[in-house]
Amino acid sequence: MKSPLLSLPGAVPAEGRDEGVAAHYGDLFxxxxxxxxxxxxxxxxxxxxxxxxxKDRLAWLHLLLTQHVSGLPPGxxxxxxxxxxxxxxxxxxxxxxxGETVWAHVEPGTREALLxxxxxxxxxxxxxxxxxxxxxxxVFLPAGSIAEAPEGVVVRETPQxxxxxxxRAALESYAAANGPAIGVLAYExxxxxxxxxxxxxxxxxxxxxxxxxxxxxxxxxxxxxxxxQETVARVHNLGKPPRRLVFLHLDGSEVHLPGHGTPVRxxxxxxxxRRLGFVTTSARHHELGPIALALVKRNVPVxxxxxxxSTAAAQEVVVEP
Numbered sequence: 600m601k602s603p604l605l606s607l608p609g610a611v612p613a614e615g616r617d618e619g620v621a622a623h624y625g626d627l628f629x630x631x632x633x634x635x636x637x638x639x640x641x642x643x644x645x646x647x648x649x650x651x652x653x654k655d656r657l658a659w660l661h662l663l664l665t666q667h668v669s670g671l672p673p674g675x676x677x678x679x680x681x682x683x684x685x686x687x688x689x690x691x692x693x694x695x696x697x698g699e700t701v702w703a704h705v706e707p708g709t710r711e712a713l714l715x716x717x718x719x720x721x722x723x724x725x726x727x728x729x730x731x732x733x734x735x736x737x738v739f740l741p742a743g744s745i746a747e748a749p750e751g752v753v754v755r756e757t758p759q760x761x762x763x764x765x766x767r768a769a770l771e772s773y774a775a776a777n778g779p780a781i782g783v784l785a786y787e788x789x790x791x792x793x794x795x796x797x798x799x800x801x802x803x804x805x806x807x808x809x810x811x812x813x814x815x816x817x818x819x820x821x822x823x824x825x826x827x828q829e830t831v832a833r834v835h836n837l838g839k840p841p842r843r844l845v846f847l848h849l850d851g852s853e854v855h856l857p858g859h860g861t862p863v864r865x866x867x868x869x870x871x872x873r874r875l876g877f878v879t880t881s882a883r884h885h886e887l888g889p890i891a892l893a894l895v896k897r898n899v900p901v902x903x904x905x906x907x908x909s910t911a912a913a914q915e916v917v918v919e920p
Contacts, residue, residue, distance in 0.1 A: 600732070602644045603771050604780055613783050616707055616799055619645035623782035630785040631885040637743025639781040640774070644736030647710030648764060649692075651717070652700040653726040660701060663720060664692070665808065665831070667819040673698040676755045676762075678817040680808060681716065686830025688806050690716075691798040691817070693762065695755035702753050702764050704737045706798045736770050738763040739786065746777045759793070788882035791890050794846055794917045800859060801844060801879040801892055807831070809840035810894065812918045842876065842894050843918035849881070849889035850911040856881040856889055857907040863893050866904040866911060875899050878907050892917075 602620045605612055609625030612618070620642045623630055633639045651660060661669035666679035673696050681690040690713050692703040705713055710732060717728050740746050741760040748754050748763050755762040765773055774780055790797065796811040807830060808818045818831060834840055849856070857878045864872040876895030884890050891907060897920050899905075905912040 602642050604642045604774055607780055617783045621782040622784045624780055627784055628885040630781040631788055634741050634781050634785050637741050639779045640777055641739040641781050641786045643739055645707045646737045647705040648731040648735045649703045650700050650729040650731050651726055655724040656701050656726050659724040659726050665818040667822040671696050676757050680817050682827025684826055686807050686827040688802050697753050735764045736767045738765050788884045791880050791882045791892055809834050810842045811844050843897050845893050845895055846915040846917050847891040847893055847912040851888040853910045857910050861908040863895055864906050866906045
C-alpha cells in the first residue's frame with residue numbers, strides 16, 4: 600500500500616520489506632537527530648493493522664500468544680509472538696486494548712497468514728477478527744514528542760514512543776500539522792542502536808525467542824499453555840539457545856554497509872574462515888557511525904573481533920552466551 604506522504608518534498612521511496620513509505624526525506628542524519636530529540640513523526644502506514652473484539656478477546660488471545668494478556672489493562676502496550684509447534688517465531692504483534700477492542704500492528708507482508716491462523720483458532724470463542732489495514736495507518740511519535748493524538752485515536756505508548764492507529768483519510772492532514780516527516784531509515788537506525796529485533800530481519804525459519812532476548816519482553820514464562828511453549832520452557836530451564844544476537848560497530852572507512860545475510864566470521868580467520876552467523880540489519884547512525892545487528896553462534900567469544908563480509912566489526916553483547 601503506497602503512502603500518500605511519498606508526495607512530500609524530498610521523499611525517497613523505501614525498498615524491500617518497507618516498500619510503500621519513505622526511506623528518507625532528503626537528509627538522513629538530520630531526520631535521525633530530530634527523532635532522537637523527540638520531534639517529528641514516522642510514517643509506518645505500510646504495516647498491517649488487525650483488531651480483535653468481543654467479550655472473549657483477551658482470554659482467547661492469551662491462549663495463542665506468548666505474552667500474558669488475559670488481564671491486559673486498557674491502554675497498556677504489550678508485545679507478543681506466535682510460535683510454531685517447535686517454538687520458532689512465526690509472527691510478532693504489537694498490541695494495545697482500548698477497553699473494547701485489541702488493536703495490533705504487524706510486519707508488512709504477514710497479516711494475511713496471521714489472519715488465516717487467527718480465524719482457524721476461533722472455535723466457540725466470542726471474538727471478531729478484523730483486517731483494518733485499509734482504514735487505519737500506523738504513525739510513530741518518538742519519546743518526548745509534544746504532538747497530541749487526535750481525539751478518538753487509539754494510542755500504544757512504549758518507552759520508545761507512541762504508535763498511533765490513525766485513520767488513513769487523516770494521514771496527510773496529520774502530517775501537515777505535525778511535521779517534520781521522518782523516513783524509516785532513521786527509525787531503523789535507532790532501532791538497531793537500542794538492539795530491538797524485528798521479524799523478518801533478526802529472524803529466520805528457525806529463530807527461537809531466547810536468541811533475540813525476547814524472554815520477558817514478548818514471552819511470559821509464568822503463563823498457561825500455548826503453541827511452542829515446550830521449546831521455550833526447555834531451553835529456559837535446561838539449556839542455552841544455539842545462537843545469540845549481537846550489536847556490531849562497523850569499520851567506518853567502508854563505503855558500503857553489509858546487507859542482510861552477509862556472513863559473519865572471526866577476523867583472525869579472514870574471508871575464508873568458517874561462517875559463524877550473519878548480519879540481520881545494518882544502518883548509518885548519526886552519532887555511532889555504521890552499526891549493525893547480527894545473529895551468531897552462541898559459543899563465539901564475546902571479545903572476538905569479527906568480520907561482516909569484508910568489513911571489520913567489534914561486537915557488543917546483547918544476549919548473553
